[in-house]
Amino acid sequence: MRLIAAMALACGLLAVPSVAQAQAGKLEIADITPMDEKTEKVGVGFPIIVTFDRDVKDRAAVEALLQVQAEKPVDGAWRWVAPRKVIYRTKFYWKAHQTVTFTAQLSKLPGNQAAKDVTRRFAVGAANISVVDTRKHVMRVTRDGKLAKKIPISAGRGGLVKNGVDVYLTTSGVHLAMNKKPMETMTSSWLGVTDPKDPRYYKEEIPWAVRISDSGEYVHQSAGYYQFLGRSNQSHGCVRATPAGAKWFYGITQRGDVIKITGTKRKLDWTNGWSYWQLNWTEWKKGSALLTSSR
Template identity: 35%
Template sequence: MRRTAALVTAGALALLAGCNGGDERSSAAAPSTAQSAPAQVQVAPADGSVDVSPAIPVEISVTDGELAEVTVVDAAGAQVPGEVADGDTEGTEVWAPESPLAYGTTYTLTATAEDAEDDPVEATSTFTTVTPETLSTPSVGPLDGTTVGVGMPIRVYFDQPVTDRAAVESHLRVTSSTPTDGVWSWLSDSEVHFRPSEYWPADTEVTLQADLYGVELGDGVWGEKDRTVSFSIGDRHVSVADAATHTLTVYDGDRVVQTYPMSAGSEANPSHNGPHVVLESFRDITMDSSTFGLAVDAPGGYRTDVEYAVRISNNGEFVHAAPWSVSSQGNANVSHGCINLSTERAAWFYDFSRPGDVVEVQNSIGPALSASDGDVYDWAVPWDEWRAGSALK
């Protein structure tokens, strides 16, 4: 949005001249006085501006004087409460409303300055904020107040493609009690995730400030409101599922707490390699091959009731109880891509796990986890590639 400044200049220079009388010897020059330079006031948005973001800073700069008063009224003449503070550049001050300006509303700003002789100078700007075609609030995960594992990225989902990724990303601010090198990365025009180069530090408090009110998201869609989400990172739970040794090693922090025999995906349906993130858990669930395109009655198809199922990707991979494969657990990979455990061991893992915990699958003959596997494949992306996905260079 083009922003211009309105310039109002007031003041006059008075010239006093003396007259001489008599001859040259008796003549004397009359004294003269020079007035100080008049104050000059500039304001932005400029007078007559339209389609102004209601979140844009209202700036006032004064030359050869000091700002004395700022008032803002709406179209009905009602005064808008606000305060003046120093701006980011020297000599500039910013008026900030107590509550955000409204969309589709006309405002009049009057700024009064005084020069060295206390003579007032006034600048006025009447501007109109944009009227959005649609207002939208993106979805955010994790949810406010939750506790998640060290592998859970921050995820922001928009209802429509974002046209200015940099503008939106600059209004997504992440702070944490333990500082990290986290970076946003755009997975698509409507989805952006935040993660550090390594898993989150355990026992960390994280806050996302999504200050998107007054930000254009794309094609006439504007941010409906600002939103703050705070969540906690819990204990470090990172398990290693080794398809070559058929072993699931479970860590609580740096300590190994379980080493279980397991069965990973078969040659026909290999598990995907890479860091998987626990998404949700089910005490009982019916698994159906048709959910990923294989008919139940097709060769290899299935429909099975399963206990203690911990989802680790959106491509159908779980850690779950598989009493039918106990004889293969620890020596062969026979599953459809899941990590099979005995019922007792799966029950323990189910109780141990929370969303955001990590299961690193390694030495499978399958491909690496990727975008085709659903929402959270973030840790399978190399760090340099992840950073390249940011719109802020």
């Protein structure tokens, strides 16, 4: 794998920060997503999300100490999305069925010698890639390049505009599975509707829910209304599936699996959940402190 950090150091593009430039206080990692190889397998779209315990002052110096090595290499780059958070994404999807090792050598940061170096290994599972066609009302799921199942679906019907956005439309774009629950409580509070007397109010227990955005989109079992599956879009923005299809999809889903949705006029924003694949590779790399400092 061509590691951005390693390339920058080898080519002399990154100056070693002086003690005066060192991070004020001991910098540590507060959280790493996803979990390690013993806890979960992840999908081929998965990002590595690193959150620090304080704001990072010298991003280039810290980024140079973050390394990613894969058994089946593919190019990748870091992007800073907040003063304490940096995300690693690959140029193309990870290769399936392998391990990826992340290492943070924060003790090498000047003035930060007391920090603990961190290593985490991720297990990449099957290449689950789903394409939801909201116009033909079907989700096609491939596993390791082979069509595994076609599931009739119903997507967002549209018709409720808030701040210029039709919030009842499902967002088109490359989503990632973020988490899943066998039963999820879904309410109308996201609409600002909390009064049970309001005709728009709802509170439902929904089976086999796979979350794919921060704006409340899921792939889940349809709560009735089966007559619309495969025929028309009737949801509030989620992708509704048949009971059998939703349960099967839930069972195979790994965090980081790819769910590409097509056919709606509402575009998925790259900051909505783990929707980082919405940025093309050139745009993604602009968020790297190393690449910026080496120009």
